[in-house]
Amino acid sequence: MAPRLCVVTSRRRLGLSCSDLIRRIAWLASAGVDLVQIRERDLPDRELTALVRDAVAATRAAPAQVVVNDRFDIAMAADAAGVHLREDSVSIDRVRSIAPREFLIGCSVHDIDRARVLSACDYLLFGTVFPSSGKPAGHPIAGLEMLRAVCAAARRPVLAIGGVHAGNARAAMRGGAAGVAAIESLLSVTSAQQAQDTVAAFRAASAEVNREG
Numbered sequence: 043m044a045p046r047l048c049v050v051t052s053r054r055r056l057g058l059s060c061s062d063l064i065r066r067i068a069w070l071a072s073a074g075v076d077l078v079q080i081r082e083r084d085l086p087d088r089e090l091t092a093l094v095r096d097a098v099a100a101t102r103a104a105p106a107q108v109v110v111n112d113r114f115d116i117a118m119a120a121d122a123a124g125v126h127l128r129e130d131s132v133s134i135d136r137v138r139s140i141a142p143r144e145f146l147i148g149c150s151v152h153d154i155d156r157a158r159v160l161s162a163c164d165y166l167l168f169g170t171v172f173p174s175s176g177k178p179a180g181h182p183i184a185g186l187e188m189l190r191a192v193c194a195a196a197r198r199p200v201l202a203i204g205g206v207h208a209g210n211a212r213a214a215m216r217g218g219a220a221g222v223a224a225i226e227s228l229l230s231v232t233s234a235q236q237a238q239d240t241v242a243a244f245r246a247a248s249a250e251v252n253r254e255g
Contacts, residue, residue: 044165044199045076045107046221047244049228053082055176056229060089064096066229069237071106074245075228076221079126079148081111094120109146124148126167134162148201152184157196167223168192170204171214176225186217193218208243215251 049070053063067078078101080094090113097108098121107123110116114137117125124146125137137147149163157166170181171189184192184204193200199220206214207227214222222244231237 044220045201046248047075047241048077048079048167048201048203048221048223049075050079050081050111050203050223050225051229052176052225054084056226058229060093060096063229064093064100066231066237067097068100069231069234070228070241071101071104072234073237073241074104075106075241077148077223078106078108079111079223080108080122081126083111087116091116091120094122098122107146109148114141124164126150127163129156134160138162151192151196151200154188154191154195157192157200159197161197163198165220166192166196166198166200167203168200168219169202169223171202172205172210174205186213189214189219190217208240208247211244211247212251215248216254221248 051063078097080097082090082093094110094116101108109124109126110122111126112128112131114125114132126148128150134147147163148165148167149160151157151166151168160166168189171184173183189202201221201223202214202219203223206222206224211222231240
């Protein structure tokens with residue numbers, strides 16, 4: 043089953059230490075997040091590997107899976123569940139030829155053509171769907187119309203990302219997204235209870251769309 047709710051990390055954006063980040067990952071995993079994408083491009087290899095191992099340990103008691111942005115080698119070394127590939131990353135076929143059978147592979151897409159041809163991965167991540175404080179002024183926004191087109195063309199489940207929060211997640215899923223991914227609206231939680239409440243709000247949005255049919 044495709045992930046429905048993914049948290050993408052960005053500790054510098056939120057001013058978090060690595061230990062703070064791991065604490066919030068643990069809260070969110072316990073609350074029901076499906077997928078944790080470690081995206082910390084500034085960290086040296088040794089520190090990134092340690093962070094991924096800590097994230098795997100922090101989510102071990104929960105169903106959440108940990109994937110590593112771009113770094114297939116570190117994902118394997120740290121015993122992560124998978125890797126999330128950027129458009130300029132190593133090829134999916136290369137990863138499949140080396141990785142264990144159950145290894146999870148996600149791919150970023152930004153247009154219909156790429157969404158249409160990608161079939162060897164497990165899920166796609168498409169954005170930026172909504173205006174996002176994490177993007178510079180003038181950054182192009184794909185919008186819901188493009189999301190619908192990408193979801194219709196895609197051969198794999200699509201997660202919407204970019205400015206996503208519980209209030210607009212319904213619109214993304216009504217547009218055909220299998221789920222959503224978020225940074226700030228999830229990682230800004232400051233307690234286990236707030237993590238529970240936030241994830242519950244996302245889950246309620248998903249349940250509402252499923253009831254609609």
